[in-house]
Amino acid sequence: MTLRAILVSAMLILAACGGNLAQHETADLVLTGGTVWTMDPARPSAEAVVIRGEQIAYVGSAAGIESWIGDGTEVVELGGGMVLPGFQDSHTHVLEGGVALADCDLSSAGDAAEVLAVVARCAAENSEPGWLRGGGFLLTHFPGGNPRAAVLDEVVADRPVFLTSSDAHSAWVNSLALEMAEITAQTPDPPAGRIEREPTTGVPTGTLRETAIELVSRLLPPRTQEERIEGLRRGLELARSFGITAFQDANLGPEDVAAYALLADRGELTARASLSLGVDPVQGPSQVAELVALRERYQGGLLRVSTAKLFVDGVIEAQTAALLEPYVGLGDFAGYLELDTEALDKLVAELDRQEFQVHIHAIGDRAIRVSLDALKKASTLNGRRDGRHHLAHIQLWSPQDIGRMQALGVVANFQPLWAYADPFITELTEPFLGPERSQWLYPIRSLVDSGARVAFGSDWDVSTMNPLPAIEVGVTRQDPEDSSSRAWLPDERVDLATMLAGYTTGGAWVNFLESTTGTIEVGKAADLVVLDRNLFDIAPQEISDARVVMTLLDGKVIFRSPAAVD
Numbered sequence: 001m002t003l004r005a006i007l008v009s010a011m012l013i014l015a016a017c018g019g020n021l022a023q024h025e026t027a028d029l030v031l032t033g034g035t036v037w038t039m040d041p042a043r044p045s046a047e048a049v050v051i052r053g054e055q056i057a058y059v060g061s062a063a064g065i066e067s068w069i070g071d072g073t074e075v076v077e078l079g080g081g082m083v084l085p086g087f088q089d090s091h092t093h094v095l096e097g098g099v100a101l102a103d104c105d106l107s108s109a110g111d112a113a114e115v116l117a118v119v120a121r122c123a124a125e126n127s128e129p130g131w132l133r134g135g136g137f138l139l140t141h142f143p144g145g146n147p148r149a150a151v152l153d154e155v156v157a158d159r160p161v162f163l164t165s166s167d168a169h170s171a172w173v174n175s176l177a178l179e180m181a182e183i184t185a186q187t188p189d190p191p192a193g194r195i196e197r198e199p200t201t202g203v204p205t206g207t208l209r210e211t212a213i214e215l216v217s218r219l220l221p222p223r224t225q226e227e228r229i230e231g232l233r234r235g236l237e238l239a240r241s242f243g244i245t246a247f248q249d250a251n252l253g254p255e256d257v258a259a260y261a262l263l264a265d266r267g268e269l270t271a272r273a274s275l276s277l278g279v280d281p282v283q284g285p286s287q288v289a290e291l292v293a294l295r296e297r298y299q300g301g302l303l304r305v306s307t308a309k310l311f312v313d314g315v316i317e318a319q320t321a322a323l324l325e326p327y328v329g330l331g332d333f334a335g336y337l338e339l340d341t342e343a344l345d346k347l348v349a350e351l352d353r354q355e356f357q358v359h360i361h362a363i364g365d366r367a368i369r370v371s372l373d374a375l376k377k378a379s380t381l382n383g384r385r386d387g388r389h390h391l392a393h394i395q396l397w398s399p400q401d402i403g404r405m406q407a408l409g410v411v412a413n414f415q416p417l418w419a420y421a422d423p424f425i426t427e428l429t430e431p432f433l434g435p436e437r438s439q440w441l442y443p444i445r446s447l448v449d450s451g452a453r454v455a456f457g458s459d460w461d462v463s464t465m466n467p468l469p470a471i472e473v474g475v476t477r478q479d480p481e482d483s484s485s486r487a488w489l490p491d492e493r494v495d496l497a498t499m500l501a502g503y504t505t506g507g508a509w510v511n512f513l514e515s516t517t518g519t520i521e522v523g524k525a526a527d528l529v530v531l532d533r534n535l536f537d538i539a540p541q542e543i544s545d546a547r548v549v550m551t552l553l554d555g556k557v558i559f560r561s562p563a564a565v566d
């Protein structure tokens, strides 16, 4: 090594040490004048962050930024705001939700009358014949979670209407749609699905659950690739505005993956996207080869294509979740599994053997148990590997299964926004479970205390993609829009730092991104979100009032609020 080389390496080493040494080059961006919450246990908070190129170059005191500022440096004064690692949403439907934004959007309708008014408006605005397609209505707006075709007929009778509920596990159709699908009193319920009917005559009433939805949805014109791409653009725009820099898109087919790859190629992908490939519960292990092909074709850059998504059951509000004991008031009916346990075990074992991360929708206590059983068998069969399998939604628990998550290394992927006493809980969940089981709904604190890894997600477009109301509910277990509402199952509240961890380091773990993201540390990717206030300085009930000022991915500003600090 020449003397010059030795000197250069010494300078590089000194520069790498961070510090206030003058040898480093100047920064592209400096964030100062607020609180930097790093999620790095070695230095939980700081006053400033310096970004050079794609990376974080300095984290520390405001005094330490001087030497980084040069002619080309943008200095952003935070005005008492807060910098966090970019949020990571561990279960969302960015593409599908974005596509649905172009349909008739019923998500903001406050009651049944408003839902119908929006449907009427959509029908008037889009008067082309053919299907009227929409979604996002709340089941709780209708008696028993059971909207009727006759009610829809009063608004639109001359063309078929197909509307999905906000959770996408039920569909509401008009009489013409029932007729076109040839659904009559004689039509049997499909496996793992239910046609809601008049109790005496068996005549379909207009609500379809789970696989019964496909009896009508298969008649809809398929989405075009252009619609997918446009939808993905809309979904990504929302994600940027909420400070989300990484996510796991929860259920995708080959065309969806191609849409992601196209935007990635064009430089339009503004988040690290982990794509969960949809698995057909009926098809069995033979389909895994196709998933392997997709993984090999598209992996790389901002895309990670190594997850397989599997539905094991439905949802409690439609009485389709699989329970260990029957639903209250429904005889011996305990819901159903999407596939029997033997098929589940085989499928999970094959996915694990092929080194997929297995992402399971499990809501009822039976679904959680059989999923854990299947993952345990897979690790016995294939050997324990760093699979980071995760169970999403995980609503109703048998207490004896809580410790198994940590023991098996399975991540608890909660949607914390759902953990307060809204009508889904008080009208469509607790009455069907009874008081004893209802103590074990969304036990986030119990999972955290058990040592399990926890990650959070929105399940958009089932619910808002904004992490802040979800973070608030995790801390308060209250309605985020009503600070005087009661705290529901308050023993399961967790502190703010735990909630932030689930949306940063927890997500980074699930997305296999912890070596480059999830914390604010020198050398990591500058994936950051800037909020307009320090969440630790405000009442927990005000967390959802905070606004995203700026979002950065790889050091690039991908979102700046119109009202941003300068």
Ligand SMILES: [Zn+2]
Pocket: 091, 092, 093, 250, 459
């Ligand atoms: Zn989902």
